[in-house]
Amino acid sequence: DSILLIGTSRAASEAGAALCSQSFQVSTVSNLTEAAEEILRREHEVIVVDVDTVAEPPWQTLEILRERDPGAAILLIVTPDTPWSSFSSYRQRPAGLVLKPLDRTALLMAVDSALVYRSLLEENRSLKRQLGSAASLRDWVGCTPESMEIRKSISTAALAIGTVVIF
Numbered sequence: 001d002s003i004l005l006i007g008t009s010r011a012a013s014e015a016g017a018a019l020c021s022q023s024f025q026v027s028t029v030s031n032l033t034e035a036a037e038e039i040l041r042r043e044h045e046v047i048v049v050d051v052d053t054v055a056e057p058p059w060q061t062l063e064i065l066r067e068r069d070p071g072a073a074i075l076l077i078v079t080p081d082t083p084w085s086s087f088s089s090y091r092q093r094p095a096g097l098v099l100k101p102l103d104r105t106a107l108l109m110a111v112d113s114a115l116v117y118r119s120l121l122e123e124n125r126s127l128k129r130q131l132g133s134a135a136s137l138r139d140w141v142g143c144t145p146e147s148m149e150i151r152k153s154i155s156t157a158a159l160a161i162g163t164v165v166i167f
Helices: 010-021 032-041 058-068 104-133 145-158
Strands: 002-006 025-029 046-050 073-078 096-099
Touching: 002 010, 002 032, 010 025, 010 046, 010 073, 010 104, 025 032, 032 058, 046 058, 046 104, 058 073, 073 104, 096 104
Parallel strands: 002 025, 002 046, 046 073, 073 096
Antiparallel strands: none
């Protein structure tokens, strides 16, 4: 898994060391301009930002990164006194927060959670595409209770993972 780490602080270097020790591929940059260039070079599953080392406020940092890489999960390393009002709307919330002083276990758990969340979002998008391309049952002719029951059974069976027996 590829992680982009943005920051030059002690917490950022501790985060980089912790992530590298877990065999993550970590690219480290010092600011959002370098991050934008790195995002153009390769895709990252997770972006970790030490908000104290970037000039922009946390909500604006999230906005910039989401514009550049909408598929990445974004984690913020913050101080306990970070104003939580910065994350008031859903679109402005990061995938996770890691408090300073950096706790290695909390960081790794946040990264794991972000990877699972990102995977679930991708699966959800894929399933929505498949569902959108599926043949519509509205095209069927027939309004009898029996035909409606058959349509309902087909819709239910389409969601099944196992084998479906029709008799």
